[in-house]
Amino acid sequence: MPQKGGSLSNTNQPSGWRKATAGLAVAEQHAQAGERSTVPKSQAFVAVKRVGAHIGLKAGDMLLLDTLGAFTQAEDWEEGQRPIVWASNSYLMEQTGFSLSALKRHARRLAEIGVIAFKDSPNGKRWGHRDADGRILEAYGFDLSPLSARAEEFEHLHAELQAERELCQRLKRQITVARRMIRARIEAAQRGALSGPWTQLSSLFEDLLHRLPRRNTASEALERLLGWFRELQERVEATFLKAVRADDLVENMPATTEQEPKEIQEMDPREVISEPHILITTQLNPVTCNRSETEQAAAVVPNAPPEEKVDTELEDWVVETRRKRGAALDLPTVMQACPEFASWARNMGGYLKDWGDLHRVVGQLRPLIGVSEHAWNLAQDRLGPQVATAALVLTFDKHCAGEVASPGGYLRGMVEKAGAGELHLERSFYGRLGGQAA
Secondary structure, three states, rough: OOOOOOEEEOOOOHHHHHOOOHHHHHHHHHHHHHOOOOOOOHHHHHHHHHHHHHHHOOHHHHHHHHEEEEEHOHHHHHOOOOEEEOOOOHHHHHOOOOOHHHHHHHHHHHHHOOOEEEEEOOOEEEEEOOOOOOEEEEEEEOOOHHHHHHHHHHHHHHHHHHHHHHHHHHHHHHHHHHHHHHHHHHHHHHOOOOOOOOOHHHHHHHHHHOOOOOOOOHHHHHHHHHHHHHHHHHHHHHHHHHHHHHHHHHHHHHHHHHHHHHHHHOOOOOOOOOOOOOOOOOOOOOOOOOOHHHHHHHHHHHOOHHHHHHHHHHHHHHHHHHHHHOOOOOOOHHHOOOOOHHHHHHHHHOOOOOHHHHHHHHHHHHHOOOOHHHHHHHHHHHHOOHHHHHHHHHHHHHHHOOOOOHHHHHHHHHHHHOOOOOOOOOHHHHHHHHHHHH
């Protein structure tokens, strides 16, 4: 027996009950196309739900669509069939909790967006009946055929949205890294009282921070914003390096000026000296060797081991890891396993010739991912500089790849694992290499 429902009319009828619109006409075209395709109900509904918010569907629209879909059967979605729902208004109001006006409003939006169509009877009533096999013989009401016609379109749209979302996430991570690099350089310059337009650069930086999006933003806007941050980062880096070189030059000046009066005094002809005026060349300008610089730098940090000792311990750890695994965990392997870190490391330190270079660059990149100096010193103290270096390399790469949200917490977790004897960093490096190969 057919079920009768509310009064709805045919858009194709000049004297119809419903005002014809372009959206309803397009929905009817989709319905005709859907009749010629076979798409399972589950596939059609998953496709539309994934892009529902993007195409303008609201939560109430989706609730009504789910209710209509529950009224259909599997054979209604086969080729040559139309999944038409002729449930009454009272039934739909009971299932959804909508008022009559809300029910009509949601149904109209679904049709205007092209997700359903209206197939109206001559008298404007919804009704239908099936044969003994359950197939619809004749029906008038809500036609869900547009879902079949647009399932592939919605799936492609979902893939594009996913790609856009991943691109936006990657751009946001790059903006975060550039932002932290700029802040670290400006703060370091201000602490060290380096010469340069740091007030102006800080103002430009604050202006860019105010431009950061508060909600979802298209990738084009993020790419533009990233370009501005990188341009400012280049200016800050160049200014910082120039100021550091100028500061080093100024520091070397007093040693020269201190010697000049003594030499001039010894060469002064007005002084009563019985000896001939001979320029003394045994007083040479002091030259600080690399080893002294290293010792002075190590003395700044309490209990910090000398750089040569750190380099030796790092190489010893590599040799020990090779012995245990029977494979070479060398510097190229680590850099290949962590491509995001490798890119930043080369930009920061140029060519890395050994693990000592890696240890120094890791310390410089640490602030970019928000790992505190305390956490880094604790990791070196508990793990040793060699294991701490490898751990921070892994943490940096995972954070840039979006795998780790809290780098500081992740590093502390590795310290705790090491204390329990459960830390196996070499497995992580070779696992990432295996994942890249797959």
